[in-house]
Amino acid sequence: MLYGVSMTSDLEGLYSALLDRQYQPALFGDLEGFHSTAGGYIACCPFHAERTPTLLIHGSRPGYFCFVCGARGDWIDYLLRRKKDLSYGDAVGRLESEAGIRISTGEVLWRSELLLSETLEAMQGRAVAELWSEIGLEARSYLGLRGYTQEEIEGMELGLAPAAQSLHESADAVLSPPIREAVLEALRASYGTQPVLTIPCRDAAGRLMGLYGRDIRGAGERAYRPLTDMTRLRHVPFLMHRARGHARIVVVQGFLDALLADRIGITGVVGVGRSGLTPDLLATTVRYGARKFLLSLDTVQATFQAIDRIEAAGCEAEVVDRPERYPDTDAYIRDNCINKFGKLLEKTIPAKEWLSRNHESSL
Template structure:
């Protein structure tokens, strides 16, 4: 019987997983989840968790993971349909009547397992025959031991068009064709054996049943590897080679490793790494990723170190990105150039491969490395192209929380890579963040989803920062940022450097900064949504409505271009004040101590800069700023 995904989802949604498991396992409440000692392995400290909201259980000790249906099949050994029926009865759902066509297909598939098992036994017999000598010699050259040959069921297909057909004629020609063992040509030609002159490797489903074959040619010829075609038993896009063995091994190792081919899997297993699987001649699919995530939260992809292998890794990263979420990611291992896992373990042993697996490259790092090195970033257009690609990648992630974290992380890396540099690698002061003693900025950083502002490092600067901006200027700047949020992203570090003492105003500033750094250039609609979510909308609205702020950027009818220009000028000037005052006080102290001409000149220069900044701010008050602008001052 075939049940629709919609029906199965309804069964899962109506089932209380904690109630189901709690019938036989003692549970402890742990926040929004439940904890217990794992029913799948012996333990004294609970590492088995149940999440009713998400509908799954997970053991951090052995890796057991699944939903309500999986629990009944694994813990109680029920067949799938019996598990579904029991759950459906418990929640008042009626299992749909079987679709005759689906039932017929399932019954036909059940009969085909006998055919593939018979073919497997025949291929194994041929490997031990005289004709199988070349295949045995090949396995010996590859260092594959007899125990490994038996465990993985290696066989041999003689170089003949009809030997398998004759040997398995009792299975029926139609069924041999349906399992892909025979090719049925068009016209009047007779069906003939698909696999000829090849080392044969059986492909099994998760229950260990033979469903298809892979054949490696022993001499010259193409293709090097030949897989069975898709059949009622074999869905290439949902099958992973060695999944039946890797699944239990992954519970002990708490990881699963994805390599490119059969022999890589087999070489790793022989070296003691049994949790390896391989896709079957195709790029990693969504269906295969889903199966991998049931085994481990971050499967490790280990493709060959050549260009083709690295392209396959990037394709897998792009394929996985829309589906990542908490507990669902990927790791990547890059092998030495020209080597595959089989080469590495044969030449350097298991320890060399284990060393690579100890520190896999996270998914975000692989994506960033690929995109940032795709082309030179020596033009504005190239840098803009990189930024767009990064944001487009992040936008494909379905999980909103993870999507926001990726945008934030990639924006930080982009900013660090592309921010303008001065001679000697020093950036302009207004781009470097909060002033340090001597007039240099200290950059802000993200932490826990917020932009964290470093405190001034000199005592003089600390005094200015603790006192904060004059309340009038503070309200004016915040009102300007709320009215003109598109300014924030381009001047984030100067905004971050503003000395703000009032806690409510400081929180509003940090919300504005975080929003701009996560989402890029803000519009009013997006900003209002964020302010409402953060509980800061009342303060922002009060600033918009305040009428005692006589600046171009606080007026509703102001020219937008002029308002933006004046607001940026005020922000840059106010952000510079703590460092300027700190430097001036330091110069004054040096003058008192030394009395030399250099100290005096430095003090006068800094005092003049401070006075000019104050005049510049005064000139921006509404009216005075307009008249001075008209006079060309």
């Protein structure tokens, strides 16, 4: 699937188009022992001498990682490492001609994005380990009280950042000093003194570009805050990388709500924050194939606004008829058997009907 040239003059669009075509076999298929696994592919690593497959190639993002020699990076980085005389322009050119689109991202921007995503991956990996350690007891009981099972928490890739000190320690562990200072400066130092759940936020191509925090001692929307600079994700709905190519999109408000819905097998789910379905977020979902939106937002106002924007964009909107006693999607899913939310999605109300109903009730 191609996303028009003018819309995708960036790496995110290029990588998304190639991921949709499952480009990995074309790029890594010449490696000895290359074969598919549950999460992607595995092959013998070309960067150290060994005949056992140790190079993990992700199925859902443009990344690779050797768990023996530690080589890791994205597809452009892989091409550059394999052929020393290849320039950045050559590597991008090869991907561009495969995808049939051109991008304008220069080498400096590519490197800074790669460094950011690799750093965040390493930090999030550490945060996941923290959540399952002794330190994570309070956070795990919080999640348990909310009704999440261990399997769900693992599948949601949640982590725990105990406090500011831990952020610096994890940066120490994964980065060399000059880079570390630059990265730490770029990260908003808002870990604070309270432990927070870390929620990985990925761009449309699945690259980790930000971490959101959920204060386990706080309540409501205020409990959520960005832990890192979110500029690169301003236009990306949460979980967009899993919803690419779906014509039917389920929009839920709240990150844990979206993760849970995705986890229980609802396809095409994206999450939006307290600003609802903003024009930017809507444009991105439409660019990646969305035509029909099923709205499960927390307020009548957010629903009105979303319907307006969706219809103005020439798409179709329907509203999930969640019983009124449930304030959010998550509460509904938790209180009912899993299939019921799926059933609810089959009985949505067309926007027109919902609008007339809610105009009447507001009179």
